[in-house]
Amino acid sequence: MPTVLTPTPTRARLSVASAFLAQGMVFISLTTRLPVVKETWSIGEAALSLLLLMMVLLAGVGSVLAETLARRRTSATVLRGGLLLVAGAVPVVALAPSFAVFVTGLAAYGVGLGVVDAASNMQAVAVEHAYRRPILPSFHGAWTLGGLIGSMVTLATGGLAPVAVVAVVPLLAAFAPLLPRVGDPLPSDVEVPWRPIVLVGLGMVLFYMVDTAATTWGPTYLDTTFSTPERLVALATLPYLVATLVVRLAGDGLVARFGPVPVLRAGGLVAAVSLAVVVTAPTWPISVLGFTLLGAGVAVIAPLSFSAAARIAGGDEVPDHLRQARVDVVIGRFNQFNYVGALLGAVLTGLVGADNLRIGFAVPMVLILAILPLARAFR
Numbered sequence: 093m094p095t096v097l098t099p100t101p102t103r104a105r106l107s108v109a110s111a112f113l114a115q116g117m118v119f120i121s122l123t124t125r126l127p128v129v130k131e132t133w134s135i136g137e138a139a140l141s142l143l144l145l146m147m148v149l150l151a152g153v154g155s156v157l158a159e160t161l162a163r164r165r166t167s168a169t170v171l172r173g174g175l176l177l178v179a180g181a182v183p184v185v186a187l188a189p190s191f192a193v194f195v196t197g198l199a200a201y202g203v204g205l206g207v208v209d210a211a212s213n214m215q216a217v218a219v220e221h222a223y224r225r226p227i228l229p230s231f232h233g234a235w236t237l238g239g240l241i242g243s244m245v246t247l248a249t250g251g252l253a254p255v256a257v258v259a260v261v262p263l264l265a266a267f268a269p270l271l272p273r274v275g276d277p278l279p280s281d282v283e284v285p286w287r288p289i290v291l292v293g294l295g296m297v298l299f300y301m302v303d304t305a306a307t308t309w310g311p312t313y314l315d316t317t318f319s320t321p322e323r324l325v326a327l328a329t330l331p332y333l334v335a336t337l338v339v340r341l342a343g344d345g346l347v348a349r350f351g352p353v354p355v356l357r358a359g360g361l362v363a364a365v366s367l368a369v370v371v372t373a374p375t376w377p378i379s380v381l382g383f384t385l386l387g388a389g390v391a392v393i394a395p396l397s398f399s400a401a402a403r404i405a406g407g408d409e410v411p412d413h414l415r416q417a418r419v420d421v422v423i424g425r426f427n428q429f430n431y432v433g434a435l436l437g438a439v440l441t442g443l444v445g446a447d448n449l450r451i452g453f454a455v456p457m458v459l460i461l462a463i464l465p466l467a468r469a470f471r
Contacts, residue, residue, distance in 0.1 A: 099270070101219060101222040101223055101271075104215070104219050104222070104269060104270060104271045105219050105227070107265070107268035107269050107270050108212060108216050108219055108231060108270065109231055109234040110265040110268050111171060111208065111212045111215070111262075111268070112212055112216070112231050112235040112238065113234045113235065113237055113238035113241075113265075114175065114178075114261040114264075114265040115208050115209070115212060115235055115238065115262070116236060116237065116238030116239040116241075116242065117238035117239065117242040117245075117258060117261055118238075118242065118259070118261065118262060119205065119239065120238070120240075120242035120243050120246075121243075121246060121255050121258045122182075122201075122255060123307075124246040125250075125251075125255065126140060128250070128251060129252065132252060133191050133194065143198060146198070146202065147198055147202035148202070148431055148434060148435060149431075150199055150205075150206065151202045151203070151205040151206035151209065152428060153202075154174070154202065154203040154205060154206020154207040154208075154209070155209060155210040155424060155425075155427040155428055155430075156206075156424070156425075156428070157203070157206070157207060158170050158174065158206065158209075158210035158211050159420075159421055159424025159425050160424075161173075162210075162211070162214060162420035162421050162423075163417070163421055167211050167215050167218065167270075167271075167420045168215065168272055170207060170210075171207075171208065171211035171212055171214070171215055171266075172270070173207065174206075174207030174208035174211050175208055175262040175263070175265050176262075176263070176266050177200060177201075177203065177204035178204035178208060178259070178262045179259045179260075179262045179263035179266065180200070181197050181198075181200035181201035181204055182197075182201060182255055182256065182258065183255075183256040184196065184197030185197040185198050185201055185252070185255065186252045186253055186254070187252075187253060187256055206427070206431075208262075209427050209430060210424045210427040211424075213398045213423050213427060214419070214424065215271055216228055216398065217398060217399060217401075217402035217423060218271050218416060218419070218420075219231075219271060220399060220402070221406070221419075222271070225344070225348055226343075226347040226348050226352075226399060227344050228344075228395035228399040229339075229341070229342075229343025229344050229346075229347065229391070229396070230340060230343065230344050231395065232340050232391075232392075232394055233336075233337050233340030233341045236336050236337040236340060237337055238261075240330075240334065243326075243329075243330065243333070245258065285404055285405070288469060289404050289405065289426060291466060292400040292401050292404070292466070292469050292470055293397065293401065293426055294429070294466055295356070295463055295466050295467075295469070295470070296393065296397035296398075296426075296430060297429050297436065298393065298460055298462060298466075299390050299393035299394045299397070299433060300394070300429070300430050300434045300436075301433040301434075301436045301437040301440070301456055301459065301460075302367075302460055303390065303394075303434075304433065304434045304435075304436075304437030304438050304441075305437040305441040305453065305456050306328070306332055306383055306386055307329050307332070308441070308442075309438075309441050309442060309445070309449060309452065309453070310328030310329050310332065311325040311328045311329060312325075312449065313328060313370070313379070313449045313452075313453065314327070314328050314376050314379060314380070317376075317379075317449060318373075318375060318376035318379065319376075324376075327380045328379070328383050329383070331383060331384040331387070332383045332384060332386060333387060334387070335385070335388040335391070336387035336388070336390075337391075338388070339387070339392060340391045340392060340395065343355075343392040346392070347392065347396065352400065353467045353470055353471055355392060355396070356392070356393060356396060356463055356466075356467040356470060357464050357467050359388075359390060359391070359393065359463070360389070360460055360461060360463035360467070361389075361464075362385060362388060362389030363386055363389030363390045363460045363463075364389075364457055364458075364460050364461050365385070365389075366383070366384075366385035366386040367382065367453055367454075367457035367460065368382075368457055369381060369382030369385065370382035370386070370453050370457075371450050371453050371454050371457060372450075390460070393463065394430075397426075398423065398426065400469065400470045401422055401423060402419050402422070402423060404422075405418050405419045405421075405423075406418065406419045437456065440452075440455050440456075441453060441455060
């Protein structure tokens with residue numbers, strides 16, 4: 093038998109981080125060009141909302157597909173497939189000659205988005221297990237860094253066509269050295285402890301509810317509530333992403349020193365206070381300060397949710413030869429909480445704040461406090 097070279101945990105960590113970075117860069121490169129999409133295809137707000145809903149629902153399908161494939165294939169194989177699908181779909185979206193082709197490319201991208209979301213976190217928790225210390229926050233920091241790069245690319249280029257070049261990043265990430273599976277595939281009769289996993293999943297719903305509300309409605313809030321200069325409405329999200337990145341990069345050390353429960357509770361309180369600043373802000377600079385603090389407060393909730401779900405799924409009662417397979421399957425399904433939170437954040441904030449977005453942002457301000465009792469489930 094030929095020798096199979098297994099990457100070191102350090103090389104695998106860099107490779108998985110590159111997948112997170114590629115995902116964030118492509119996603120933000122596309123979402124920051126939504127006004128260009130409307131203009132290019134002459135569609136209104138309702139049609140654009142339906143396209144985004146289609147993409148989110150298909151991302152959920154992609155996550156389920158990743159879970160299914162992870163039962164028999166390695167998460168490395170699933171992640172490579174997802175990255176290649178994204179790399180192929182994005183140029184179709186960017187260079188589509190007709191609206192039908194554009195929608196087809198966007199649908200394929202949605203599926204790839206869900207596959208990469210799930211499989212990259214499968215790989216991340218496997219690398220964290222190899223390190224035997226918290227490192228999930230830095231992986232999600234790589235996603236945020238990719239998002240910042242994507243937003244800067246949009247500012248520098250504009251138009252849809254340049255997104256086709258961005259597709260090179262997931263293509264390169266697909267060929268990076270990833271961790272192979274240790275052990276056997278998961279038999280169909282193995283039980284999974286879903287009840288405690290659902291508790292930490294609720295924490296992730298809270299994060300994506302707040303995150304989607306801030307990134308989706310933040311610029312509109314600055315634009316409609318204050319006399320914010322048009323060129324500065326993006327300041328609702330850019331400082332938010334920077335603060336999220338800084339705290340995620342520092343999150344590994346914070347969690348190792350204090351543990352996940354105090355970090356989550358402190359972050360929840362900061363998030364509630366920062367949203368109160370957003371809701372009551374008399375001027376747009378004060379509101380921007382609130383969004384910045386919000387990014388710092390909620391930064392580590394999602395990575396700690398994945399980390400906790402992996403620890404529960406790979407408990408001491410699980411045989412070593414089945415541990416990674418069961419964790420992969422759980423992470424694939426656990427990723428569904430991502431899309432539930434995203435839909436709640438976009439819909440709840442928009443509907444409640446239809447006439448006044450101050451009221452709309454009061455919803456996540458109250459609901460994020462639920463992380464305080466939920467934090468016990470992250471021990």
